[in-house]
Amino acid sequence: xxxxxxxxxxxxxxxxxxxxxxxxxxxxxxxxxxxxxxxxxxxxxxxxxxxxxxxxxxxxxxxxxxxxxxxxxxxxxxxxxxxxxxxxxxxxxxxxxxxxxxxxxxxxxxxxxxxxxxxxxxxxxxxxxxxxxxxxxxxxxxxxxxxxxxxxxxxxxxxxxxxxxxxxxxxxxxxxxxxxxxxxxxxxxxxxxxxxxxxxxxxxxxxxxxxxxxxxxxxxxxxxxxxxxxxxxxxxxxxxxxxxxxxxxxxxxxxxxxxxxxxxxxxxxxxxxxxxxxxxxxxxxxxxxxxxxxxxxxxxxxxxxxxxxxxxxxxxxxxxxxxxxxxxxxxxxxxxxxxxxxxxxxxxxxxxxxxxxxxxxxxxxxxxxxxxxxxxxxxxxxxxxxxxxxxxxxxxxxxxxxxxxxxxxxxxxxxxxxxxxxxxxxxxxxxxxxxxxxxxxxxxxxxxxxxxxxxxxxxxxxxxxxxxxxxxxxxxxxxxxxxxxxxxxxxxxxxxxxxxxxxxxxxxxxxxxxxxxxxxxxxxxxxxxxxxxxxxxxxxxxxxxxxxxxxxxxxxxxxxxxxxxxxxxxxxxxxxxxxxxxxxxxxxxxxxxxxxxxxxxxxxxxxxxxxxxxxxxxxxxxxxxxxxxxxxxxxxxxxxxxxxx
Numbered sequence: 292x293x294x295x296x297x298x299x300x301x302x303x304x305x306x307x308x309x310x311x312x313x314x315x316x317x318x319x320x321x322x323x324x325x326x327x328x329x330x331x332x333x334x335x336x337x338x339x340x341x342x343x344x345x346x347x348x349x350x351x352x353x354x355x356x357x358x359x360x361x362x363x364x365x366x367x368x369x370x371x372x373x374x375x376x377x378x379x380x381x382x383x384x385x386x387x388x389x390x391x392x393x394x395x396x397x398x399x400x401x402x403x404x405x406x407x408x409x410x411x412x413x414x415x416x417x418x419x420x421x422x423x424x425x426x427x428x429x430x431x432x433x434x435x436x437x438x439x440x441x442x443x444x445x446x447x448x449x450x451x452x453x454x455x456x457x458x459x460x461x462x463x464x465x466x467x468x469x470x471x472x473x474x475x476x477x478x479x480x481x482x483x484x485x486x487x488x489x490x491x492x493x494x495x496x497x498x499x500x501x502x503x504x505x506x507x508x509x510x511x512x513x514x515x516x517x518x519x520x521x522x523x524x525x526x527x528x529x530x531x532x533x534x535x536x537x538x539x540x541x542x543x544x545x546x547x548x549x550x551x552x553x554x555x556x557x558x559x560x561x562x563x564x565x566x567x568x569x570x571x572x573x574x575x576x577x578x579x580x581x582x583x584x585x586x587x588x589x590x591x592x593x594x595x596x597x598x599x600x601x602x603x604x605x606x607x608x609x610x611x612x613x614x615x616x617x618x619x620x621x622x623x624x625x626x627x628x629x630x631x632x633x634x635x636x637x638x639x640x641x642x643x644x645x646x647x648x649x650x651x652x653x654x655x656x657x658x659x660x661x662x663x664x665x666x667x668x669x670x671x672x673x674x675x676x677x678x679x680x681x682x683x684x685x686x687x688x689x690x691x692x693x694x695x696x697x698x699x700x701x702x703x704x705x706x707x708x709x710x711x712x713x714x715x716x717x718x719x720x721x722x723x724x725x726x727x728x729x730x731x732x733x734x735x736x737x738x739x740x741x742x743x744x745x746x747x748x749x750x751x752x753x754x755x756x757x758x759x760x761x762x763x764x765x766x767x768x769x770x771x772x773x774x775x776x777x778x779x780x781x782x783x784x785x786x787x788x789x790x791x792x793x794x795x796x797x798x799x800x801x802x803x804x805x806x807x808x809x810x811x812x813x814x815x816x817x818x819x820x821x822x823x824x825x826x827x828x829x830x831x832x833x834x835x836x837x838x839x840x841x842x843x844x845x846x847x848x849x850x851x852x853x854x855x856x857x858x859x860x861x862x863x864x865x866x867x868x869x870x871x872x873x874x875x876x877x878x879x880x881x882x883x884x885x886x887x888x889x890x891x892x893x894x895x896x897x898x899x900x901x902x903x904x905x906x907x908x909x910x911x912x913x914x915x916x917x918x919x920x921x922x923x924x925x926x927x928x929x930x931x932x933x934x935x936x
Contacts, residue, residue: 293925299349300918303330306352307911314899315908322362322395322865323897325904329354359856362394362898364890370825371398371406374895377887379850382878383412383866384431390415391866392851392859392876394895406432406833410864416831416849417880423844425832429878432833432846436822439837441686443771443791444816445784447679449693450799451809453709455743457674459699461664464522465657467636469510471650474633475613477531482507483594483631486650495522495641495701504651510592510632513651522639527592529632530612533560535583537608537620545605548598549573549587560585592632599626641701665696667714672696674709675807681715682816683760683770683791691715691755693795695737695807705749707739707802713755713795720758722775730757739802753795756780760791817841827891831881850886851876 307328317323331353334346364374373396375381380392391412398414401407406414416432419425471488478484490502502516510527517525538560546555547563552572557563564578564585575591589595597609599621606622611630619628636657638644644655666672675695680688694712698704713720713733721731738749756775762768774780774790784792799811820837827833831848853859858872869876882888 293921296347296349297918297921297925299333299351300921301915303328303350303352304911304915304918306355308908308915310355311904311907311911314904315901318897318899318901318904320395320865320897321397321894322393323899324357324359324362324394325897325899326355326357328352329356356857357859357861358898360898362895364893365896366893368892369397369399370827370892371400372396372892372894373398373827373848374890374893375850375881375887376890379852379881379886380867380876382415382429382849382851382876383408384415385410385412389868390876391862391864391868393864393866395865396894400434404434404436406434410866412864412866414848416833416846418846419844425844425847429849432848434822434825434833434835434845438822439817439820439835439839439841439843441682441684441819442815442817443684443788444681444814445786445788445793446796447681447691447793447814448796448799448811449677449679449809450811451677451797451801452805452807453675453695453697453737453739453800453802454807455707455739455802455804457697459697460672460674461696461699462639462662463699464637464639464642464660464662466660467638467644467652467655467657469634469651470653472653473631473650475530475611475630476617477609477611477619477628477630479619479625479628481596481627481629483509483629485631486648488646488648488650488652490644490646490652492517492520492523493643493645494520495639509594510634514592514634517634517636522642524637525634526637527632527634529589529592529595529630531587531595531597531630532581532610532612532616533563533585533587534608534610534618535560535585537606537618539604539606540601541604542602545599545601545607547607548596548600550576550593550596551598589632592634594632595630597621597628597630599623640699665694665710665712667692667694667712667717673712677809677812679812679814681793681814682818683768684788685760685768685770686818687760687762687768687770688818689716689760692717705738707741709737709739709802711735711737711753711797713753715755715758716761718761720755720773722757722777726775726777733757737797737800743801743803745797745800745802747798750797752782753797754780754782754784754792755795756790756792758791758793827889829882829888829890831889847880848889849878850881851878852885853877 310326310328314325330350333348333351380394381396383391383393385391398406398408413431415429417425417427418430473485485507487506488504492500500520504513514525514527517523540558546553552570554563554566567578576589578585578587587595603623606620608618608620609628610616610618621628646652663672673694673696678690678692681691682688692714696710698708698710700706719730719732721733723729735751735753738746740746757773759772760768760770771791774792780792782794784794818839820839820841822835823838824836833845834842835845836842853876854874855872858870859867860870862868879886
């Protein structure tokens with residue numbers, strides 16, 4: 292009968308209308324996958340034969356199949372909105388503990404800190420431990436909202452370049468004063484009484500120079516000869532002392548000539564000193580009172596010549612600056628005295644001086660000196676510096692500063708040597724010389740190869756083992772203190788750390804002929820921090836961001852795939868459950884095997900194409916109407932048969 296055929300067609304068209312209507316209704320449902328109706332024809336047949344000239348018996352709905360094609364990905368403002376780009380399903384657990392699977396990634400955090408969807412189903416993944424290491428056991432993803440505990444600094448890694456063309460700033464050498472028997476003697480007459488002397492100077496490059504000092508040479512002229520040599524500097528001064536005990540101006544008409552400049556009309560050494568200082572004719576000569584004595588100084592090292600004129604009752608005593616002091620009493624019988632100057636030599640390291648006689652220089656054993664030595668408050672004493680913030684065991688911030696000073700090679704000092712000094716909060720942190728002593732200046736040698744890389748064998752290991760964390764008042768702040776080398780401080784610092792010790796790693800440092808640059812400077816400490824946001828990476832790792840700038844892995848989102856996704860059974864809330872047909876879920880991390888990757892702050896839209904569904908709606912409506920027309924025609928034919936008489 293055609294009635295049965297038409298009824299099957301109406302039923303099939305009705306199901307098609309329902310499926311199409313459901314697709315249209317869920318066109319804006321996140322993660323929804325459209326369905327399509329699959330039909331099959333019906334034929335009557337027997338066990339032994341399908342018969343001849345078979346006539347169809349209508350149609351049936353063979354399957355309603357969901358289409359798991361990729362939907363469009365739309366961006367949102369919620370960091371926990373997740374979209375799967377590719378294959379896979381989110382794994383969620385409902386309140387009964389049953390696992391479901393979904394492509395809808397609109398997640399948030401509930402009052403207990405669990406990541407849930409709008410149906411309060413908990414997102415499943417691989418939780419991480421306190422160190423951020425992700426395990427492989429599937430479980431609820433929990434967001435820990437407590438503050439991040441501080442972490443003390445135990446290591447600084449610096450990748451920097453020291454400029455190979457920098458000059459050596461520090462100067463080292465000896466200061467050698469003239470100490471011969473002739474020096475500074477007050478000699479009667481117009482000459483200083485110095486005898487001639489020959490001096491041999493060996494320069495830093497090994498070459499020699501000879502200085503011939505003639506007899507009665509002034510100290511200024513001798514200094515000029517030495518100043519012409521490389522690595523040698525010389526200065527000269529001359530002093531004469533007029534003693535108050537030997538001063539007598541009984542006549543009141545005494546005249547004194549200082550380097551042929553006359554002074555008279557004075558009644559005391561104070562008056563004479565004022566006159567000398569006021570004279571425009573005496574260049575580089577000044578006078579000062581030393582108690583009651585008058586000291587006359589020639590700053591250029593010229594001889595001081597003093598001449599007396601007056602009565603027999605007048606006199607004064609001129610004392611030279613030799614040791615022991617020599618003196619001449621100027622009077623009518625001895626009206627003139629000359630005092631020669633003293634030369635002081637400053638010679639660089641590697642420069643030596645010898646002489647066959649000791650007339651002016653008895654010995655050349657000088658006093659070692661260091662000019663322009665490193666001073667952290669004087670930027671002219673170091674070539675480069677850089678700073679970074681570190682943290683003590685309580686999370687307090689401190690500033691570590693590293694200073695770099697280029698050293699001069701030679702004399703056993705290797706080429707390409709730099710000294711690095713370290714301070715924390717502007718204070719020295721080197722181990723004390725004696726237990727319980729004050730900190731010393733922490734300094735370390737850095738030696739570079741001729742290709743600019745650091746020589747790790749010759750360079751020092753850098754361990755800061757005497758840092759006591761202080762508060763703003765300069766008192767210990769209660770954080771863990773140091774562990775000196777003699778007490779067991781070692782490299783590497785033990786983890787978990789129990790001291791303030793930290794290492795500085797400069798294995799990536801270079802010395803190239805370019806500007807000083809800090810390419811990377813990292814340290815492993817941080818202060819306490821509050822949770823301010825969450826980020827999800829493409830591989831599913833969930834990162835918590837804190838106010839201290841740190842981030843921590845809290846877990847990894849898991850995805851599931853199936854051998855036959857069409858075997859999944861939809862159970863509402865845009866979720867599916869596994870069936871015997873779908874097979875068991877294959878669970879893994881996003882981006883592994885056949886699983887897709889994640890996009891955070893994104894949602895996968897429904898894959899329903901509205902224009903296509905509207906066309907399908909028209910087709911289903913037409914099919915329904917056509918099958919109804921079949922019933923109408925069959926009814927007319929049947930009525931005709933009934934009306935036969």
